[in-house]
Amino acid sequence: xxxxxxxxxxxxxxxxxxxxxxxxxxxxxxxxxxxxxxxxxxxxxxxxxxxxxxxxxxxxxxxxxxxxxxxxxxxxxxxxxxxxxxxxxxxxxxxxxxxxxxxxxxxxxxxxxxxxxxxxxxxxxxxxxxxxxxxxxxxxxxxxxxxxxxxxxxxxxxxxxxxxxxxxxxxxxxxxxxxxxxxxxxxxxxxxxxxxxxxxxxxxxxxxxxxxxxxxxxxxxxxxxxxxxxxxxxxxxxxxxxxxxxxxxxxxxxxxxxxxxxxxxxxxxxxxxxxxxxxxxxxxxxxxxxxxxxxxxxxxxxxxxxxxxxxxxxxxxxxxxxxxxxxxxxxxxxxxxxxxxxxxxxxxxxxxxxxxxxxxxxxxxxxxxxxxxxxxxxxxxxxxxxxxxxxxxxxxxxxxxxxxxxxxxxxxxxxxxxxxxxxxxxxxxxxxxx
Amino acid sequence: xxxxxxxxxxxxxxxxxxxxxxxxxxxxxxxxxxxxxxxxxxxxxxxxxxxxxxxxxxxxxxxxxxxxxxxxxxxxxxxxxxxxxxxxxxxxxxxxxxxxxxxxxxxxxxxxxxxxxxxxxxxxxxxxxxxxxxxxxxxxxxxxxxxxxxxxxxxxxxxxxxxxxxxxxxxxxxxxxxxxxxxxxxxxxxxxxxxxxxxxxxxxxxxxxxxxxxxxxxxxxxxxxxxxxxxxxxxxxxxxxxxxxxxxxxxxxxxxxxxxxxxxxxxxxxxxxxxxxxxxxxxxxxxxxxxxxxxxxxxxxxxxxxxxxxxxxxxxxxxxxxxxxxxxxxxxxxxxxxxxxxxxxxxxxxxxxxxxxxxxxxxxxxxxxxxxxxxxxxxxxxxxxxxxxxxxxxxxxxxxxxxxxxxxxxxxxxxxxxxxxxxxxxxxxxxxxxxxx
Numbered sequence: 001x002x003x004x005x006x007x008x009x010x011x012x013x014x015x016x017x018x019x020x021x022x023x024x025x026x027x028x029x030x031x032x033x034x035x036x037x038x039x040x041x042x043x044x045x046x047x048x049x050x051x052x053x054x055x056x057x058x059x060x061x062x063x064x065x066x067x068x069x070x071x072x073x074x075x076x077x078x079x080x081x082x083x084x085x086x087x088x089x090x091x092x093x094x095x096x097x098x099x100x101x102x103x104x105x106x107x108x109x110x111x112x113x114x115x116x117x118x119x120x121x122x123x124x125x126x127x128x129x130x131x132x133x134x135x136x137x138x139x140x141x142x143x144x145x146x147x148x149x150x151x152x153x154x155x156x157x158x159x160x161x162x163x164x165x166x167x168x169x170x171x172x173x174x175x176x177x178x179x180x181x182x183x184x185x186x187x188x189x190x191x192x193x194x195x196x197x198x199x200x201x202x203x204x205x206x207x208x209x210x211x212x213x214x215x216x217x218x219x220x221x222x223x224x225x226x227x228x229x230x231x232x233x234x235x236x237x238x239x240x241x242x243x244x245x246x247x248x249x250x251x252x253x254x255x256x257x258x259x260x261x262x263x264x265x266x267x268x269x270x271x272x273x274x275x276x277x278x279x280x281x282x283x284x285x286x287x288x289x290x291x292x293x294x295x296x297x298x299x300x301x302x303x304x305x306x307x308x309x310x311x312x313x314x315x316x317x318x319x320x321x322x323x324x325x326x327x328x329x330x331x332x333x334x335x336x337x338x339x340x341x342x343x344x345x346x347x348x349x350x351x352x353x354x355x356x357x358x359x360x361x362x363x364x365x366x367x368x369x370x371x372x373x374x375x376x377x378x379x380x381x382x383x384x385x386x387x388x389x390x391x392x393x394x395x396x397x398x399x400x401x402x403x404x405x406x407x408x409x410x411x412x413x414x415x416x417x418x419x420x421x422x423x424x425x426x427x428x429x430x431x432x433x434x
Numbered sequence: 435x436x437x438x439x440x441x442x443x444x445x446x447x448x449x450x451x452x453x454x455x456x457x458x459x460x461x462x463x464x465x466x467x468x469x470x471x472x473x474x475x476x477x478x479x480x481x482x483x484x485x486x487x488x489x490x491x492x493x494x495x496x497x498x499x500x501x502x503x504x505x506x507x508x509x510x511x512x513x514x515x516x517x518x519x520x521x522x523x524x525x526x527x528x529x530x531x532x533x534x535x536x537x538x539x540x541x542x543x544x545x546x547x548x549x550x551x552x553x554x555x556x557x558x559x560x561x562x563x564x565x566x567x568x569x570x571x572x573x574x575x576x577x578x579x580x581x582x583x584x585x586x587x588x589x590x591x592x593x594x595x596x597x598x599x600x601x602x603x604x605x606x607x608x609x610x611x612x613x614x615x616x617x618x619x620x621x622x623x624x625x626x627x628x629x630x631x632x633x634x635x636x637x638x639x640x641x642x643x644x645x646x647x648x649x650x651x652x653x654x655x656x657x658x659x660x661x662x663x664x665x666x667x668x669x670x671x672x673x674x675x676x677x678x679x680x681x682x683x684x685x686x687x688x689x690x691x692x693x694x695x696x697x698x699x700x701x702x703x704x705x706x707x708x709x710x711x712x713x714x715x716x717x718x719x720x721x722x723x724x725x726x727x728x729x730x731x732x733x734x735x736x737x738x739x740x741x742x743x744x745x746x747x748x749x750x751x752x753x754x755x756x757x758x759x760x761x762x763x764x765x766x767x768x769x770x771x772x773x774x775x776x777x778x779x780x781x782x783x784x785x786x787x788x789x790x791x792x793x794x795x796x797x798x799x800x801x802x803x804x805x806x807x808x809x810x811x812x813x814x815x816x817x818x819x820x821x822x823x824x825x826x827x828x829x830x831x832x833x834x835x836x837x838x839x840x841x842x843x844x845x846x847x848x849x850x851x852x853x854x855x856x857x858x859x860x861x862x863x864x865x866x867x868x869x870x871x
Contacts, residue, residue: 065479082480
């Protein structure tokens with residue numbers, strides 16, 4: 001696969017310069033995607049070819065943003081208003097080779113539908129009479145090019161597949177569960193593992209109830225730990241993050257807590273050599289063995305007292321204005337620790353396997369609440385299903401209470417890709433209601 | 435109109451080549467969108483412009499749909515898309531119809547946006563309160579032309595505005611069809627109510643009487659009636675036509691979906707599939723009369739009428755969705771509604787609602803409420819929610835207000851398709867409902 005013909009970006013930059021817009025950036029994107037949707041009674045196959053562009057430009061007194069489909073044309077441009085826009089200088093990044101799976105063709109219609117059908121079958125075999133209500137598989141690839149008046153000129157490619165599943169358990173008052181996962185290509189989705197995850201959640205939702213109020217040791221499966229990490233993100237992004245973290249006082253986490261963001265994480269869904277402004281990406285350790293090192297910083301936020309910057313300005317699509325945020329933000333796993341070892345360490349507590357709705361995070365008050373399901377655990381063994389419960393606690397207490405992490409790192413598409421292995425923690429509470 | 439010069443007969447002839455069976459559903463959907471946003475004060479790119487156009491060709495046969503979309507309106511791209519959705523390979527290339535589209539207006543501009551943040555600020559200050567707040571205002575325009583092999587309806591156009599207020603204590607968003615003084619006054623009143631309720635404690639959970647204001651009613655019935663009666667939602671539990679005739683709500687509740695009666699600017703004569711819209715009685719006297727259906731679902735049963743097919747994007751197939759919900763007024767005055775609701779709660783607005791389509795479990799999130807005492811509104815309480823099962827909750831309506839107002843416009847996201855929805859609703863009184871916090 002090669003980068004397709006993209007119009008002359010210099011011509012667009014020249015047209016902006018003629019309007020005295022000395023800070024200018026042109027972004028063009030070409031994409032192809034296939035979308036397959038399966039329900040109990042319908043089946044839909046869509047193919048799309050996308051072709052679009054975006055321009056940011058300005059001078060000392062203001063700026064503009066314009067975006068559209070087709071090829072960019074040299075104007076007309078909207079009025080320049082608001083604040084000035086600042087663009088990065090060209091920066092050298094470490095060498096990087098595009099992964100070979102960027103070249104794999106999009107999934108075919110039959111192959112994609114087979115994947116969705118097999119998910120339905122696997123679900124029914126894991127949990128008899130459970131059914132897949134809706135499955136949506138999207139698979140896309142794109143190439144983009146960026147040029148700016150500062151001399152930045154980059155080309156990048158991406159490949160992303162997402163899978164959304166809605167399932168219902170057996171019985172007339174059937175519980176439902178949803179799942180949304182992303183990978184670089186759809187062949188990485190394993191129907192048996194995904195069906196098992198849905199089936200587990202449906203089974204505990206049907207049979208479980210919440211404890212009135214309980215504490216103990218908590219083993220949090222990756223989907224639960226990931227949601228907690230996502231809720232903590234505002235503490236770690238941007239120059240004000242240092243202040244927020246300081247307000248938590250002392251260590252940020254236990255020795256087992258190392259938090260990293262890496263825009264070029266090998267195998268990551270958003271793996272790329274550059275970010276949405278053409279700045280090279282790299283790995284940044286934000287928290288190392290519980291000690292806060294630095295916040296996630298963009299090129300314009302870099303300062304010697306804050307830490308070093310990385311390419312972390314995301315451009316989710318051509319319609320979006322570039323915005324700072326994590327790309328692959330994760331809790332470092334411990335390759336020596338299987339999940340079974342962590343579960344065996346739970347004397348009295350809970351193994352929480354999934355999140356069942358949106359959580360509540362109050363960073364100012366240092367508390368969170370997350371609706372969860374899972375199992376009560378006695379002496380390392382599941383003793384009863386738990387559902388309809390809220391996992392509650394303080395953010396600082398959670399991070400400091402991490403006793404160990406597993407090796408089963410898994411990512412979820414939330415605000416960027418957020419990843420975590422299973423986490424064994426104390427200092428949390430399970431409640432029937434808030 | 436960008437599509438007034440489109441050679442629709444030629445497009446129709448081309449489409450007829452892929453409709454091999456009489457029951458095949460084939461259409462081409464052309465759209466242009468323009469959005470202009472005045473960003474919040476202090477942000478770069480004060481004026482932001484998005485312009486896009488493209489088309490989708492669709493073939494539906496025996497419950498299966500094939501769709502091909504492009505981000506340009508060009509003859510060659512159209513012929514390629516036809517080839518992608520056609521089930522039988524044509525030995526000859528498909529013809530490339532002339533696709534003449536009028537270019538967009540020269541420099542994008544939206545003068546009406548420029549003064550609205552200041553008008554809103556003035557309207558907020560008129561309540562004798564002051565707090566830092568930033569406004570983003572966006573104009574949304576869409577032009578649509580649908581072409582079928584046998585039917586070419588007229589073009590459609592929509593224009594509306596979205597406005598978001600952001601303050602340190604919260605966020606409020608609204609959809610508007612005009613940016614005038616009345617819109618500023620109404621939105622400012624909601625923002626000030628939220629501000630005044632920002633530190634109010636949530637009420638203790640209780641089961642009792644609640645009076646819902648028109649805006650909260652619109653969200654409630656959008657989730658509990660409109661979504662619940664979409665043919666694809668009904669199909670999750672069985673045959674959609676089986677819902678017809680079911681008593682779903684109190685006999686005092688009449689709920690319609692009528693895109694032709696929507697506010698000016700978003701009023702429609704045809705849907706996004708080119709079918710004529712209908713004044714659709716979702717509930718008449720509390721009984722299900724006509725579920726929401728698009729062309730595809732209407733093919734499955736003579737009971738289901740098309741006309742409610744909507745598309746959030748050309749890249750996705752259409753689906754049955756509500757556009758403009760209308761709840762008919764009853765006979766209770768505001769005083770009557772409150773008089774019978776002593777020690778209950780008045781719920782003026784809802785921030786969002788959600789429905790578990792399979793279990794019928796419904797939750798309406800309310801950013802604040804007022805206590806009702808001695809037939810009047812008393813102190814403000816903080817965030818709470820109204821919860822219940824649709825089948826039970828809607829039977830608890832005991833009175834319908836006598837004045838229906840435009841209310842509850844907002845974004846609705848289902849199946850990855852985000853669309854504006856509109857409503858006209860009176861206030862309702864419900865008894866024996868569960869309010870939690």
